[in-house]
Amino acid sequence: MCSAYYLIRQGHEVIVIDQSDMKSGASHVNAGYITPSHIIPLSSPGIITKGLKWMFNSASPFYVKPRLDSDFLKWSWAFKKSATQEKVEKAIPIIKEINLLSRDLYEDLKASNEFDFHYERNGLLMLCQTEKALANEWVVGKRSLEAGLSAIRLSAEETKKYEPNIDLNVEGAVYYDCDAHMTPSIFMKNMVDFLSKKGVVFYTNEEVIDIAVSNELIQSIRTENRSISADEYVLATGAWSSHFAKKVGLKIPIQAGKGYRINVDRDTGISTPAILVEAKVAVTPMNGFTRFAGTMEIGGINHKINPKRVNTIADAAENYYKNLSILKEEKSKAACGLRPCSPDGLPFIGKSNKCKNLTIAAGHAMMGWSLGPATGKLVSEIISEQKTSMHIDAFHPDRTFK
Numbered sequence: 454m455c456s457a458y459y460l461i462r463q464g465h466e467v468i469v470i471d472q473s474d475m476k477s478g479a480s481h482v483n484a485g486y487i488t489p490s491h492i493i494p495l496s497s498p499g500i501i502t503k504g505l506k507w508m509f510n511s512a513s514p515f516y517v518k519p520r521l522d523s524d525f526l527k528w529s530w531a532f533k534k535s536a537t538q539e540k541v542e543k544a545i546p547i548i549k550e551i552n553l554l555s556r557d558l559y560e561d562l563k564a565s566n567e568f569d570f571h572y573e574r575n576g577l578l579m580l581c582q583t584e585k586a587l588a589n590e591w592v593v594g595k596r597s598l599e600a601g602l603s604a605i606r607l608s609a610e611e612t613k614k615y616e617p618n619i620d621l622n623v624e625g626a627v628y629y630d631c632d633a634h635m636t637p638s639i640f641m642k643n644m645v646d647f648l649s650k651k652g653v654v655f656y657t658n659e660e661v662i663d664i665a666v667s668n669e670l671i672q673s674i675r676t677e678n679r680s681i682s683a684d685e686y687v688l689a690t691g692a693w694s695s696h697f698a699k700k701v702g703l704k705i706p707i708q709a710g711k712g713y714r715i716n717v718d719r720d721t722g723i724s725t726p727a728i729l730v731e732a733k734v735a736v737t738p739m740n741g742f743t744r745f746a747g748t749m750e751i752g753g754i755n756h757k758i759n760p761k762r763v764n765t766i767a768d769a770a771e772n773y774y775k776n777l778s779i780l781k782e783e784k785s786k787a788a789c790g791l792r793p794c795s796p797d798g799l800p801f802i803g804k805s806n807k808c809k810n811l812t813i814a815a816g817h818a819m820m821g822w823s824l825g826p827a828t829g830k831l832v833s834e835i836i837s838e839q840k841t842s843m844h845i846d847a848f849h850p851d852r853t854f855k
């Protein structure tokens with residue numbers, strides 16, 4: 454959507470094709486965090502050991518389903534290769550820069566009043582129940598300070614000031630004031646309405662099933678209903694992108710990372726977005742409801758809901774917020790979405806050398822909501838052959854993982 458937005462601002466005519474009704478999936482169920490504080494990619498030292506430990510626990514927050522599938526095996530190898538301190542240190546300034554760019558663009562969008570959406574700059578609490586987790590979290594906090602972000606370590610008593618209306622069961626927290634939060638479905642709906650009014654054509658519930666390529670150029674794409682030719686194409690197919698890229702001869706390693714959300718449409722008293730550190734659950738006070746989101750399940754493309762994981766998210770929330778009770782009915786309405794996970798935690802943004810009129814915008818993993826506007830802006834600059842708002846070499850779709 455953000456690519457379409459910035460492309461029409463550059464004067465391009467845009468057609469959006471989506472196999473869904475554009476009312477569900479990752480861009481609707483996410484926790485709505487805008488996360489400059491998330492400077493450490495998922496593929497970081499220690500994650501492999503944790504993943505192996507959690508693999509045999511069907512309620513764990515991070516789960517990798519072992520499969521004899523060559524794409525999955527190659528992705529796993531590239532993920533392992535990326536999980537080094539050296540690579541994480543290299544990624545930190547890049548992740549920070551694109552996050553700050555994107556947050557600024559969200560604030561410009563909000564200020565433009567072109568369409569309405571919920572956006573609040575209220576920071577993020579990393580809530581910890583144990584001294585060990587708090588100490589570990591503060592190591593990340595100090596690294597964020599070094600990177601120029603602000604981070605504060607809070608005692609249990611100090612944390613209460615950020616959540617005056619609900620009893621917390623925590624040892625303390627790390628607070629980042631650089632973060633913001635939104636209600637994704639409001640933004641998505643109002644953005645689609647705005648783009649439609651501006652002349653963007655939407656073909657929804659239409660799957661792109663074939664791509665005609667010759668001379669390293671896409672000549673046309675085909676859905677069940679039509680064939681479409683354009684000067685330039687943008688591949689923004691989230692978790693489905695690997696499969697799709699293959700049709701044009703590209704290898705874009707992306708695996709689906711399933712996550713769940715539970716909405717509580719009552720006043721919970723929660724006012725500051727938080728991550729429940731030990732449980733890896735995200736809590737967001739959205740517009741009129743509170744969302745609890747979590748789990749990273751690398752298990753292929755499917756939308757099956759595992760009730761054990763939903764219950765684990767709810768139990769964790771009830772454990773950190775003493776008076777909170779999530780109803781059975783609320784849990785039964787849980788929904789899921791697929792994060793498009795790249796092996797190194799950086800998205801793929803740019804053109805492959807193998808296809809001259811295709812720009813990739815995929816693989817944003819846990820930060821795809823945050824990075825929407827920056828990605829859209831970069832895509833529009835690439836297509837309009839302008840200087841990009843930041844260096845994009847690190848996002849190159851042809852990069853290798855050694």
Ligand SMILES: Cc1cc2nc3c(=O)[nH]c(=O)nc-3n(C[C@H](O)[C@H](O)[C@H](O)COP(=O)(O)OP(=O)(O)OC[C@H]3O[C@@H](n4cnc5c(N)ncnc54)[C@H](O)[C@@H]3O)c2cc1C
Pocket residue numbers: 470471472473475478479480481482483484485486487488659660661662689690691692693697710711712713714735746747789790791792793814815816817818819820821822823824
């Ligand atoms: C539970 C959860 C919590 C999250 N929390 C956050 C958060 O707080 N902050 C954050 O920044 N990120 C968060 N994320 C991650 C974020 O939601 C994703 O990275 C982002 O939504 C991905 O956007 P996308 O446009 O790349 O993919 P998607 O939103 O998945 O869109 C891809 C679209 O491509 C369409 N498509 C695929 N194949 C075809 C085809 N052949 N033809 C036509 N259409 C096709 C699909 O229908 C889909 O609509 C979270 C994700 C989850 C699941």
